Amino acid sequence: MDTSLIIDAYHRQVSSDPSSASLYLECLKSIGMLRGGQDWEIIEQAIQVAYAEGKYTADDVEAAYNYFHLSRKDASITEDDIIGKYYAYLGSISQGDQVVEAARHLWRIGHSRGSERIMAVSEDRE
Numbered sequence: 001m002d003t004s005l006i007i008d009a010y011h012r013q014v015s016s017d018p019s020s021a022s023l024y025l026e027c028l029k030s031i032g033m034l035r036g037g038q039d040w041e042i043i044e045q046a047i048q049v050a051y052a053e054g055k056y057t058a059d060d061v062e063a064a065y066n067y068f069h070l071s072r073k074d075a076s077i078t079e080d081d082i083i084g085k086y087y088a089y090l091g092s093i094s095q096g097d098q099v100v101e102a103a104r105h106l107w108r109i110g111h112s113r114g115s116e117r118i119m120a121v122s123e124d125r126e
Contacts, residue, residue: 003039006031007046014055025050026057054111061112064105082109083121 010028014021025047032043065072068085086106090099103122110118 003035003042007043010046021055022057022061025055026059029057054107056108056111061108064108064112067102067105068109079113079115079117082106082118086121 006028010024013024017024028043028050029047032040032047035043062072068082068089070077070082070085083106086102089102093099093102103124107119107122110116110120110122
């Protein structure tokens with residue numbers, strides 16, 4: 001199958017079932033890695049566009065929790081715990097790219113939890 005058709009199929013799936021967008025993005029990444037070469041380069045461009053649109057995979061959410069040394073599986077973690085870890089982390093880093101990266105990870109956690117408060121902190125709206 002042509003790479004452009006794979007990317008088109010990804011977009012169609014996301015538009016018809018947005019609640020499963022993270023699964024479809026994960027599948028697109030897997031297909032790209034399996035195909036490799038120029039196909040991977042083309043698919044990676046589509047993946048970067050998806051990231052720029054705020055889409056992410058389940059692995060990305062797991063990485064976001066790990067970034068702050070938290071466990072996604074720990075049901076006792078509260079919004080205050082997550083936000084506290086974020087602010088503690090900000091206090092230990094220099095400004096610049098690290099702050100942007102930390103905010104991106106926090107936003108993914110907030111979005112995956114459906115927490116407007118966490119997303120607001122990540123966007124510096126609180």
